Amino acid sequence: MVRIDEIEIRGTLTPDRPMADLSWLRVGGPAQYLFQPADADDLAAFLAALPHNIPVLPIGVCSNLIIRDGGIRGVVIRLGRGFNGIELLEGNRVRAGAGALDAHVARRAATAGIDLAFLRTIPGAIGGAAKMNAGCYGTYLADVFESATAITRDGHRVTLGRDDMHFEYRSTQIPEGMVITDVTLCGTAGDPAGIEAKMADALDKREKTQPTKDRSCGSTFRNPAGFSSTGRDDDVHDLKAWKVIDDAGMRGATLGGAQMSEMHSNFMINAGGATAADLENLGEMVRKKVFNTAGITLQWEIMRVGEPLK
Ligand SMILES: Cc1cc2nc3c(=O)[nH]c(=O)nc-3n(C[C@H](O)[C@H](O)[C@H](O)COP(=O)(O)OP(=O)(O)OC[C@H]3O[C@@H](n4cnc5c(N)ncnc54)[C@H](O)[C@@H]3O)c2cc1C
Structure with a gap:
């Protein structure tokens, strides 16, 4: 069986990586391995080569995670710079890398008159938002979801439609170890200044109540x-x-x-x-x-x- 540190990668693999500094709550023990893939191909090749008995946990920016004090066995996968792209598509659609922050996606969309304002005040990344069906003030990720690309635990690239996600209140049911790599969202058309004002209002409301x-x-x-x-x-x-x-x-x-x-x-x-x-x-x-x-x-x-x- 191939050893984990013998798998050829272009990203970085760090053994025994403390996790507290990556988490919003600043708690938690180390990951046995932290893998930060260079891009989706690097991630797919790594997962294909990784022995099946090693558990895999994708994370975003840990804004919805308590990482326990004894740390995480197996491989934690964190999507970095290679997964931060935000692309504006026709028909009020936006394709965002799973590592792009929700707030960045909302702001970029607003510049093109696409209303994804609800994402502006959620501190996570888009992969985490899709997995959690994140939402606020009456709008959920499921309301604007079109499709996602993911890599399965055994390294295959798949497209996920709405039915594959099984969206419910604050949850979905994607298979364990599957890593979402990008998400396509469809917002409503709006005037950029109006969307900006809506986002400013939501930020203000948060500051006052949370x-x-x-x-x-x-x-x-x-x-x-x-x-x-x-x-x-x-x-x-x-x-x-x-x-x-x-x-x-x-x-x-x-x-x-x-x-x-x-x-x-x-x-x-x-x-x-x-x-x-x-x-x-x-x-x-x-x-x-x-x-x-x-x-x-x-x-x-x-x-x-x-x-x-x-
Ligand atoms: C101040 C504050 C306010 C918040 N307000 C809201 C709110 O209004 N609404 C709301 O819904 N949430 C809110 N949250 C919670 C949190 O921001 C969301 O749940 C967010 O979507 C989590 O994203 P993340 O990138 O931090 O994911 P993480 O916390 O890192 O992970 C959450 C889950 O998603 C999975 N995951 C992450 N990335 C991927 C990926 N690429 N592929 C597959 N699975 C993945 C993880 O395995 C884990 O199960 C708030 C958090 C904070 C700190």
Whole structure:
């Protein structure tokens, strides 16, 4: 069997790579290997040669991940510069590399009068947005998705249509180890200045209601209602995660360096020196409290990956 460090690559393969500095929450142990492919061909050849028993985890910018303190076994794949392209296509369509930041895609699209404004305030990259069916203020990635290109775990390039994605609220069902390499989105036509104003408004709304300067992963739990906040004044709060967390008295609750934000109770933050275990255990405490007070089982929106510290 070929050894992982004998596979010919053009990108970089780093053994035992600490992950905390790559993650929004600044926690987590090392990846056994971190692979940053040069381009899609490099990634496909690497995956084809990689022994099947080695697990593969694609990541974006880790804005929705708690990486556990014991680190990640196998290969973590991070798409860098070779996957950042943003191409404007006919018919209000945009093809973005999976490593392109959502905000960059929204801004580039706006210059061409394509409205993908909802992506402006989501801090992830497009691959992560597709995988998570990211969305805010009533619009989801699924609403603008046309197709995606991906590399399967055994190194084959495939095209994914809407039916392959199985979009649901904050989730999809693409096979484990499959890496999305680019996504084609179709926005609505709009006037660039109007789209800019919409994005500025969304940024302003975030600043006022969410702890955007703290280290977080956005919403910790999915809304039990099964959809995200619309951002409208007539929004109903009964089945919002933040509301049931408030009702359970957990706004501001702490465990070690982890805290449920005082500003937005469904945002869990690293208030200073938190471990992944602090964050995950605080989340479990919140779930228990909410179940005891409201009979609701909150579902994690933040993905937890890797192994706890032994
Ligand atoms: C301040 C803040 C606000 C946020 N607000 C929102 C919001 O309004 N709406 C919302 O939906 N989310 C929000 N989030 C959460 C997060 O930004 C989104 O889930 C985002 O889409 C994750 O993208 P990422 O690139 O960081 O993915 P990561 O966190 O790195 O990964 C998330 C998942 O996607 C998978 N993945 C990543 N890239 C690929 C790829 N190329 N191929 C296959 N799988 C891949 C990973 O394996 C993992 O399962 C917020 C986060 C923060 C910190």
